[in-house]
Amino acid sequence: MEVNKAGLDSGEDAGNEQPWAPNSWRQKAVAQDVSYPDAAAVDAAAAALSALPPLVTSWEIERLRAEVAQAQEGKRFLLQGGDCAETLADCRPELIANKLKILLQMSLVLVHGLKKPVTRVGRFAGQYAKPRSSATETRGGVTLPSYYGDLVNRAGFSAAERTPDPMLLVSGYQHAALTLNFIRSLVDGGFADLHHPEYWNLSFFSHASLSGRMREMYERMTANLADGLRFMEALGERTVDDLTRVEFFTSHEGLNLHYESAQTRRVPRRAGWYNLSTHLPWMGERTRQLSGAHAEYFRGIRNPVGVKVGPTASSGELAGLCKLLNPENEAGKIILIARMGAGQVRRVLPGLLAGVRESGQRVLWMCDPMHGNNLITGRGVKTRSFAAILDELHGACDVHGAEGVVLGGVHFELTGEDVTECIGGAAGVTEDDLSTNYVSLCDPRLNYQQALEMAFALAGRGVDGGRRG
Numbered sequence: 153m154e155v156n157k158a159g160l161d162s163g164e165d166a167g168n169e170q171p172w173a174p175n176s177w178r179q180k181a182v183a184q185d186v187s188y189p190d191a192a193a194v195d196a197a198a199a200a201l202s203a204l205p206p207l208v209t210s211w212e213i214e215r216l217r218a219e220v221a222q223a224q225e226g227k228r229f230l231l232q233g234g235d236c237a238e239t240l241a242d243c244r245p246e247l248i249a250n251k252l253k254i255l256l257q258m259s260l261v262l263v264h265g266l267k268k269p270v271t272r273v274g275r276f277a278g279q280y281a282k283p284r285s286s287a288t289e290t291r292g293g294v295t296l297p298s299y300y301g302d303l304v305n306r307a308g309f310s311a312a313e314r315t316p317d318p319m320l321l322v323s324g325y326q327h328a329a330l331t332l333n334f335i336r337s338l339v340d341g342g343f344a345d346l347h348h349p350e351y352w353n354l355s356f357f358s359h360a361s362l363s364g365r366m367r368e369m370y371e372r373m374t375a376n377l378a379d380g381l382r383f384m385e386a387l388g389e390r391t392v393d394d395l396t397r398v399e400f401f402t403s404h405e406g407l408n409l410h411y412e413s414a415q416t417r418r419v420p421r422r423a424g425w426y427n428l429s430t431h432l433p434w435m436g437e438r439t440r441q442l443s444g445a446h447a448e449y450f451r452g453i454r455n456p457v458g459v460k461v462g463p464t465a466s467s468g469e470l471a472g473l474c475k476l477l478n479p480e481n482e483a484g485k486i487i488l489i490a491r492m493g494a495g496q497v498r499r500v501l502p503g504l505l506a507g508v509r510e511s512g513q514r515v516l517w518m519c520d521p522m523h524g525n526n527l528i529t530g531r532g533v534k535t536r537s538f539a540a541i542l543d544e545l546h547g548a549c550d551v552h553g554a555e556g557v558v559l560g561g562v563h564f565e566l567t568g569e570d571v572t573e574c575i576g577g578a579a580g581v582t583e584d585d586l587s588t589n590y591v592s593l594c595d596p597r598l599n600y601q602q603a604l605e606m607a608f609a610l611a612g613r614g615v616d617g618g619r620r621g
Contacts, residue, residue, distance in 0.1 A: 176452070183446065184436075187287075222269075229262055231258060233258070321411050402432070422454075459473065467506070471513055487517075492548075493544065537574070571589050
């Protein structure tokens with residue numbers, strides 16, 4: 153078992169003049185820092201976490217790195233999706249199963265349409281922390297700390313609920329462990345057997361809002377899917393059940409460095425340090441400063457590392473960050489997740505792609521068409537437009553094709569539930585419908601129908617991009 157404890161003793165310096173350790177980030181400025189009232193309680197919670205078993209293994213992480221390396225070469229596609237922010241209360245079997253179901257269905261649509269294997273990465277089993285644009289929130293003249301996710305404090309608007317609680321770090325770990333245990337049990341038990349037609353509910357494609365051309369394309373793809381499954385089985389020694397029962401990898405934003413560093417360890421017979429709380433941690437747009445604490449922490453771990461990239465980024469900044477995080481320029485290490493917004497993607501992304509390519513850094517580019525397309529309705533409700541999300545996705549495909557850079561994945565905030573948080577799509581969600589089932593505590597998510605429709609749109613479009621000779 154990989155149970156070596158994290159400590160303060162130095163590890164590899166990762167090409168930096170300063171020695172690295174799991175807690176060397178404490179010497180840097182921490183963006184999105186949490187003001188805990190009791191430092192000793194934070195240290196006690198981190199010590200408790202460091203003594204608990206890991207949630208994932210180093211060999212799973214290395215397998216994901218190998219698959220990311222394949223995606224960098226255009227030989228594989230990475231589908232990343234899940235909740236904006238998990239809650240501890242949502243650690244329920246039906247909600248977890250529905251998230252797996254939509255990711256499975258989307259991945260099979262993409263396999264069929266893109267003609268390449270798909271790696272499934274869920275935003276779950278640890279996505280309990282959320283960055284905020286303001287450290288405080290004011291209601292009715294009362295100002296309290298903002299809600300930073302269930303890993304930090306609670307959503308209710310009272311002083312007791314909004315005070316950061318270090319023991320939530322342990323509760324987050326416990327709920328992540330329960331979630332992972334259930335996911336592994338489902339996958340091992342045959343949940344990913346997509347031969348059964350009851351796993352598919354495509355009735356919404358008959359919705360009147362779909363054009364005749366789109367409906368015909370969807371129906372043709374759906375009809376061909378069953379034939380494709382049988383064809384794949386006939387070709388290989390393994391059944392499609394074997395081929396599609398690849399494990400789910402987990403991911404979350406590595407926002408709270410107390411949580412991340414407590415589960416960062418050396419493991420037997422491998423060099424380096426691994427964050428064993430997740431397979432794929434990422435840095436957000438607000439925490440990727442080159443001289444900041446998050447970059448310091450992320451440069452020392454062996455996990456593949458994601459970096460959210462917004463329209464204010466420069467190619468020089470990204471090249472420098474990639475060099476810091478991956479000084480040996482290893483394949484499968486760096487994932488740049490572009491979140492430009494539909495109005496910016498065609499203008500800003502070409503220069504970023506070209507600059508990083510010219511720097512020689514090996515990266516996987518993904519498209520996150522969600523986070524740059526937030527809008528507020530006239531009634532003050534935060535939502536996103538399906539049309540804008542799809543437009544950014546098409547824009548990313550156009551730009552990658554023009555620049556000759558592989559687009560190797562997509563990153564969605566989605567749920568397997570029938571929520572009404574994003575407007576548009578074949579489901580026909582309008583602004584008036586948002587109050588019907590708006591349950592997200594942070595950002596709006598694609599619902600089941602919108603997420604599956606997005607997969608069909610991407611599969612029908614194909615993915616442009618490739619290395620120039």
